[in-house]
Amino acid sequence: MRHPTxxxxxxxxxxxxxxxxxxREHVAGCPYCRSGLAVVQQDAALVGAALDGTPDVDVDAxxxxxxxxxxxxxxxxxxxxxxxxxxxxxxxxxxAAVVGAAVLVSGVTAAAAAEWLPIFRAEQIxxxxxxxxxxxxxxxxxxxxxxxxxxxxxxxxxxxxxxxxKATGLSVPQVNTLPRGVTGRPTFHVVGRVSxxxxxxAEKTAGTVASAGKTxxxxxxxxDGSRFRLxxxxxxxxxxxxxxxxxxxxxxxxxxxxxxxxxxxxxxARDYLLSxxxxxxxxxxxxRAFSGDGTTLPLFTTIEKVTSxxxxxxxxxATLLVPRDGTMAAVIWMDxxxxxxxxxxxxxxxxxxxxxxxxxxR
Amino acid sequence: xxxxxxxWKDSAVVSSxxxxxxxxxxxxxxxxxxxxxVAARVLGSRDEAEDVAQxxxxxxxxxxxxxGEALGWLSVAAAHTALNHLRTGRRRASREExxxxxxxxxxxxxxxxxxxxxxxxxDAVVTREERRRVREALARLPHRQAVALVLRHSGLSYxxxxxxxxxxxxxxxxxxxxxxxxxxxELNRHASSD
Numbered sequence: 001m002r003h004p005t006x007x008x009x010x011x012x013x014x015x016x017x018x019x020x021x022x023x024r025e026h027v028a029g030c031p032y033c034r035s036g037l038a039v040v041q042q043d044a045a046l047v048g049a050a051l052d053g054t055p056d057v058d059v060d061a062x063x064x065x066x067x068x069x070x071x072x073x074x075x076x077x078x079x080x081x082x083x084x085x086x087x088x089x090x091x092x093x094x095x096a097a098v099v100g101a102a103v104l105v106s107g108v109t110a111a112a113a114a115e116w117l118p119i120f121r122a123e124q125i126x127x128x129x130x131x132x133x134x135x136x137x138x139x140x141x142x143x144x145x146x147x148x149x150x151x152x153x154x155x156x157x158x159x160x161x162x163x164x165x166k167a168t169g170l171s172v173p174q175v176n177t178l179p180r181g182v183t184g185r186p187t188f189h190v191v192g193r194v195s196x197x198x199x200x201x202a203e204k205t206a207g208t209v210a211s212a213g214k215t216x217x218x219x220x221x222x223x224d225g226s227r228f229r230l231x232x233x234x235x236x237x238x239x240x241x242x243x244x245x246x247x248x249x250x251x252x253x254x255x256x257x258x259x260x261x262x263x264x265x266x267x268x269a270r271d272y273l274l275s276x277x278x279x280x281x282x283x284x285x286x287x288r289a290f291s292g293d294g295t296t297l298p299l300f301t302t303i304e305k306v307t308s309x310x311x312x313x314x315x316x317x318a319t320l321l322v323p324r325d326g327t328m329a330a331v332i333w334m335d336x337x338x339x340x341x342x343x344x345x346x347x348x349x350x351x352x353x354x355x356x357x358x359x360x361x362r
Numbered sequence: 363x364x365x366x367x368x369x370w371k372d373s374a375v376v377s378s379x380x381x382x383x384x385x386x387x388x389x390x391x392x393x394x395x396x397x398x399x400v401a402a403r404v405l406g407s408r409d410e411a412e413d414v415a416q417x418x419x420x421x422x423x424x425x426x427x428x429x430g431e432a433l434g435w436l437s438v439a440a441a442h443t444a445l446n447h448l449r450t451g452r453r454r455a456s457r458e459e460x461x462x463x464x465x466x467x468x469x470x471x472x473x474x475x476x477x478x479x480x481x482x483x484x485d486a487v488v489t490r491e492e493r494r495r496v497r498e499a500l501a502r503l504p505h506r507q508a509v510a511l512v513l514r515h516s517g518l519s520y521x522x523x524x525x526x527x528x529x530x531x532x533x534x535x536x537x538x539x540x541x542x543x544x545x546x547x548e549l550n551r552h553a554s555s556d
Contacts, residue, residue: 007536043542050496055408
């Protein structure tokens, strides 16, 4: 009988039962094959040792990271394109929680006037928690007038932190200790200022109000056709992605949203918007509780999906957001006129730890 | 970056992404350590292996691979992806080399301290340096040989390796044997040239 092949000898080591009896018996009685088997065994053991080293893995952390990446996959930033509402939609989607929120409480003021006056500047952030069904009913700004995007989203990657600062004037915070599972060097991104102008339309607003089953209250004198300028940014971010579609960690700073209009004080404007009856009552009542000076940025979160809680970062009040599925965490706070966010597919403790150890060059 | 942050939050808030298979979490929790281990055999680094495992599960999450074939599919995908990383040099070589130097120093210190090194090569201590050479050699192997080798050493049976690589179980032994022989030669070549 001819000698079994090296491949058969190799399998004999791992799965002897799979080898034909005749081959097994041959090897047992053949000095040449036994010698060959010994070499095969030595090589297998050496390579096995060289390839060994089963690592300890944190399955929960891995799952959080994967969930975050999957969630993000379906929602890449879209660059605004096309005219009118579509363009605003593209803008609105990414900045909804920021610009849109500010404007909903502050953007509608009365009495067109010759000069732009600041009516809103975010200085603090307060979560507004409501069922998702309520939040999706909230009107788009383009339901109240005509939106024109004056400075589109310009998101781009830059070489390093210095380039990011040069482009935006904002320092990129330095992370002292990366959480476990976050590796590599960050990529740096900048977004220029984003701005839009809303020209209030009593007719459009009446339609929106009517479709909500309400009646438009008397429009304040001079409101129809008046304009509001809304802006946010620029912003910088460092993202640790390591080739993944969604970063494991993002640290970002931004100039918070502002709104400008003319004439009517913030409180009057807000009260008018709330009087339209187009906001869900539980949202409206939370907004009413905000201070009347136009400095509180509402951070809309759905009660079913996200837990928001108050915390602090270096003594500054902060809001911690954790989806109920635990896939990620984010902490957001405002300090010295700059909005800072630390977010990632991490635990709340990890995100807070990064946030509290950030070093920002002033 | 506010934009991306806000959008990310928004999307996280809204719902699970559509098109992701329902059994993903269950499969993930069962198979993740195994998938990381496959990639770690190729890359020699847990962090890099976890990156590969994430990549593989992202693809799997969008796939319709039958649940019963998930582990085999994930293992072979991890081996392929990790080998591609190895070949394209998407690795943090400097860190690896630093670790290698440290390990070599400690190994040499131990050897110089009078420890008896077993003459049996199978029991010999495999140094970090050797591991690095093995991975370099892995990168040079024909792809299928390398995948078969890694999967076999990750605990897949011959039948499983055969199924995922579309080989006969008999030829798996031959493929694995060739790969091991090539790697051993690579190690010996370096050992004799040291």
